[in-house]
Amino acid sequence: MSASVTANVYSSHVPAIGAAIDQGKATGPYWDPLMAGYETSKAWIKENTPDVIFLIYNDHANAFSLDLIPTFAIGTGPDFPIADEGWGPRPVPPVKGHPELAYHIVQEVIPEGFDLTIVNKLEVDHGLTIPLTLMFGQPDEWPCPVIPFAVNVVQYPIPTGERSLALGKAIGRAIRSFPEDLNVQVWGTGGMSHQLQGPRAGLINQPWDNAFLDQLIADPETLSHMSYVEYLREAGSEGVELVMWLIARGAMPDMEGADAPTVRHRFYHVPASNTAVGHLILEA
Amino acid sequence: MSADKPYLDIPGTTVFDADQSRIGYWLNQFCMSLMKPENRQRFLADERAYLDEWDMTEDQKQAVMSRDLNRMLSLGGNIYFLAKIGATDGKSFQAMAASMTGMSEEEYREMMISGGRSPDGNRYLSEWEADE
Numbered sequence: 001m002s003a004s005v006t007a008n009v010y011s012s013h014v015p016a017i018g019a020a021i022d023q024g025k026a027t028g029p030y031w032d033p034l035m036a037g038y039e040t041s042k043a044w045i046k047e048n049t050p051d052v053i054f055l056i057y058n059d060h061a062n063a064f065s066l067d068l069i070p071t072f073a074i075g076t077g078p079d080f081p082i083a084d085e086g087w088g089p090r091p092v093p094p095v096k097g098h099p100e101l102a103y104h105i106v107q108e109v110i111p112e113g114f115d116l117t118i119v120n121k122l123e124v125d126h127g128l129t130i131p132l133t134l135m136f137g138q139p140d141e142w143p144c145p146v147i148p149f150a151v152n153v154v155q156y157p158i159p160t161g162e163r164s165l166a167l168g169k170a171i172g173r174a175i176r177s178f179p180e181d182l183n184v185q186v187w188g189t190g191g192m193s194h195q196l197q198g199p200r201a202g203l204i205n206q207p208w209d210n211a212f213l214d215q216l217i218a219d220p221e222t223l224s225h226m227s228y229v230e231y232l233r234e235a236g237s238e239g240v241e242l243v244m245w246l247i248a249r250g251a252m253p254d255m256e257g258a259d260a261p262t263v264r265h266r267f268y269h270v271p272a273s274n275t276a277v278g279h280l281i282l283e284a
Numbered sequence: 285m286s287a288d289k290p291y292l293d294i295p296g297t298t299v300f301d302a303d304q305s306r307i308g309y310w311l312n313q314f315c316m317s318l319m320k321p322e323n324r325q326r327f328l329a330d331e332r333a334y335l336d337e338w339d340m341t342e343d344q345k346q347a348v349m350s351r352d353l354n355r356m357l358s359l360g361g362n363i364y365f366l367a368k369i370g371a372t373d374g375k376s377f378q379a380m381a382a383s384m385t386g387m388s389e390e391e392y393r394e395m396m397i398s399g400g401r402s403p404d405g406n407r408y409l410s411e412w413e414a415d416e
Contacts, residue, residue: 015377030397061364065316066309084319086371154364156301193400197363198354200296201381202392204400229290233407237297238363271396273378 003101003175003182005251006050008261009041010216010280013057013130013189015085016273021133022091037267037279038134044264044281045135050185052098053146054105054171054251056244057127057189058153060085063119069155070117072167075124075148076102083123092129092138098145101178105147108174114167124148131189134279151244153190161224164243168250175251188248190241192268193234194275203236204276210268212242213280217263220249238275253284295412298357308360311348314338315365324372353384 017034020026026035062083064070080095106118128148136143149171152158159167168186175184192212195203212235215223224246231240254260261282269277291299298304305312314335317323327334335345347355348369356366370380382392395401405411 061312061316061362061368062319065365066305066312084321086319086324086368088321154300154362155305156299195297195401196377196381197357197384198296198298199385200294200401200406201384202395202401203403203406204396205403206399208403229294232291232297232299233294234403237299270399273376274381274396274400276400 001179001181003178003180003184004284005172005175005186005253006183006284007048007185007264008248008252008280008282009045009131009135009185009187010245010248010278011131011134011187011189012191012272012275012277012279013127014272014275014277015126015130018090018126018130018133019087021138034269034272034277037269037277040265041135041279041281042137049143051144051182052101052184053144053187054149054175054184055128055131055146055187055189056149056151056247057131058241058244059150060125060127061154062125063123063150064152066155069152070119070150071152071159072114073117073119073122073150074102074106075119075122075150076106077120077122080122080124080146080148082129083125085125090126090129092133093141095124095128095132095142095148096145098147101175101182101184102147104178105171105174108177109167109170112170114170119150122148122150127189131187149247151247153241153243158228158240159243160228161226161243161246164246165220165224165250168247169255171247172251172253172255176253186248186251188245190244191235191239192242192276192278193236193239195236196238196274198237200236202274203239204270205234205236205239206268206270206276208234209276209278213266213268213278216245216249216280217261217282220246220255252282258284293409295406295409300362304360304362306360308362310339311344311356311359311361312365314340314348315361315368318368318372327372351383353380357384
């Protein structure tokens with residue numbers, strides 16, 4: 001008996017998407033093309049609801065201010081309230097955790113050299129909740145527990161690509177050594193290209209984003225060597241969030257010699273507010 | 285260019301590095317306080333008085349009161365923190381982004397719908413300087 005990583009789900013987590021859905025305004029020529037890109041995914045996840053989602057995201061100055069800036073923080077608590085980001089909390093269900101698996105990952109990954117910050121009390125922001133909404137719609141409660149994994153991509157230096165991929169591999173091994181038959185999906189969120197600040201705000205790089213998706217699927221090792229400066233220059237100051245997708249990718253079993261994953265769904269759309277939306281489902 | 289800041293040649297972009305974080309500490313922490321509804325009300329009722337409760341520089345306070353986001357960025361603000369000010373004002377993130385580019389909100393929105401700002405000509409500071 002052991003747990004397995006069965007799939008990766010990747011998705012942008014643009015706040016405006018959540019606002020549109022929450023207010024019942026996510027239709028019309030602006031939103032329809034984006035929502036259409038998630039229709040197959042919603043059907044897929046109904047058939048493939050995991051036992052646990054390990055969800056990699058970044059906090060946007062909500063749970064973590066400048067008081068405390070953990071590079072890698074794992075939510076080990078039983079539940080995670082929804083943050084008030086300044087507009088009032090999103091009207092979505094609170095997130096339930098999976099403390100047993102989360103602590104197992106802590107137990108396995110820290111001795112491998114990844115010094116995770118253990119967080120029992122954590123409010124989760126749009127980075128975590130918007131991918132849930134895009135995949136599950138608006139249920140009364142989320143269909144499975146979620147382990148939040150927050151990565152600092154706000155205060156520099158941020159984690160390198162190499163470190164992120166290696167961490168993902170360690171997390172994948174830890175999940176697969178959990179002595180219970182659990183179907184675990186590892187989700188990577190954020191990106192794709194976008195810049196929210198300064199006179200260069202609005203930057204979008206479609207060829208770069210699509211090349212990133214190609215390489216994330218086929219050759220994450222090479223992709224992991226890309227420097228943060230290239231992310232900044234090519235994908236915008238907030239495009240650096242994409243480094244988190246390498247953590248998710250590292251957890252897939254092909255990184256340990258299993259067969260290459262199957263691309264179940266791939267979608268790309270510009271824009272949602274200021275951002276290029278990328279979405280990918282890989283099955284192990 | 286500083287060897288340990290290889291991003292300084294990217295135009296129109298402020299990287300929130302240790303130096304920015306250090307000078308912007310109280311500006312950003314003030315922004316965090318706006319996550320509480322009662323603080324948002326108190327700030328809007330008397331901005332100057334509320335700002336005076338924080339150990340911010342006069343420049344930072346002036347930048348906040350004039351809602352000059354580019355100035356706030358240069359004085360150590362980080363966009364995710366500064367977004368709390370926009371939220372307090374009831375502004376969308378897109379309106380805030382537009383205000384930093386010198387475009388109207390409509391022009392900016394149109395640019396995004398048309399595929400966003402191209403990276404071509406926007407990768408290196410030298411490309412912007414050549415335009416001037």
